[in-house]
Amino acid sequence: MSGREGGKKKPLKAPKKDSKDLDEQDVAFKQKQKEQQKAMQDAAKKAAQKGPLVTGGIKKSGKK
Numbered sequence: 001m002s003g004r005e006g007g008k009k010k011p012l013k014a015p016k017k018d019s020k021d022l023d024e025q026d027v028a029f030k031q032k033q034k035e036q037q038k039a040m041q042d043a044a045k046k047a048a049q050k051g052p053l054v055t056g057g058i059k060k061s062g063k064k
Contacts, residue, residue: 022030
């Protein structure tokens with residue numbers, strides 16, 4: 001048993017990712033994704049401003 005075995009072991013370093021050259025289709029696709037993400041966030045904000053859609057549920061009578 002060596003003294004180094006105990007405790008946490010350092011994780012292996014991941015290799016650096018190569019920077020990819022993006023063509024016009026990739027740029028357009030990423031732009032479209034950003035627009036969709038922004039539209040979803042705006043819709044979520046609008047939905048959060050309004051109250052709950054369904055306030056029904058099981059109604060209990062006051063009688064025992």
